[in-house]
């Protein structure tokens with residue numbers, strides 16, 4: 001799909017000098033970042049590097065960050081976490097409808113479930129879904145709000161490798177259809193380079209590497225041309241031959 005060029009010129013998220021400390025320890029150290037509207041960006045970093053802290057700040061979930069710098073984000077923001085956070089006492093469709101408004105909410109909810117491949121499971125209880133299905137439902141719940149910005153914090157981190165690969169295809173498809181700005185937090189270098197057009201590495205409280213992945217989609221994990229990006233990201237993460 002051709003990029004929506006006029007959208008790409010307008011940043012959806014703008015951070016200037018964003019700082020966050022916990023008990024005197026600085027986790028985010030004056031982050032400057034623009035996320036253009038409609039871009040799929042991945043955020044990599046070691047465990048504890050502050051990825052979730054940054055995502056929570058952008059989502060407006062961290063009041064402790066207020067006043068530490070400039071933070072601009074769109075109004076309609078959805079967040080997807082590693083666990084689906086479906087309410088176990090509500091059926092799947094009713095969970096999806098939590099974010100929906102208006103008289104055609106029911107139709108939108110059904111359509112969203114169809115889009116994520118859960119048609120026919122509307123009346124299931126969350127406990128009856130597999131991990132992958134639950135994450136599909138979580139994506140549907142975020143879609144019905146028609147978010148301008150989708151923040152995803154390791155949404156596939158708890159899934160098995162095959163399910164994860166399917167979910168990558170689904171996320172990319174949904175993104176191409178709806179074009180929200182996406183910030184995907186992940187530990188997985190391959191996930192980042194297969195899905196994202198830009199990969200950021202968070203290191204020592206700053207964006208240590210900002211890499212544009214200039215390859216057409218759909219991308220294959222086996223594409224040797226992605227190898228160069230993989231090497232650069234692993235080097236930025238400090239992973240050397242000895243660690244592999």
Ligand SMILES: Nc1ncnc2c1ncn2[C@@H]1O[C@H](COP(=O)(O)OP(=O)(O)OP(=O)(O)O)[C@@H](O)[C@H]1O
Pocket residue numbers: 022023027045046047048049050051052053054187
């Ligand atoms: N509410 C909090 N109170 C105290 N410390 C916190 C709080 N939230 C985060 N931290 C600390 O900030 C640091 C960064 O945490 P964060 O969860 O953002 O890292 P992360 O990169 O997302 O890690 P992971 O990949 O393991 O999820 C950690 O050292 C964590 O202990």
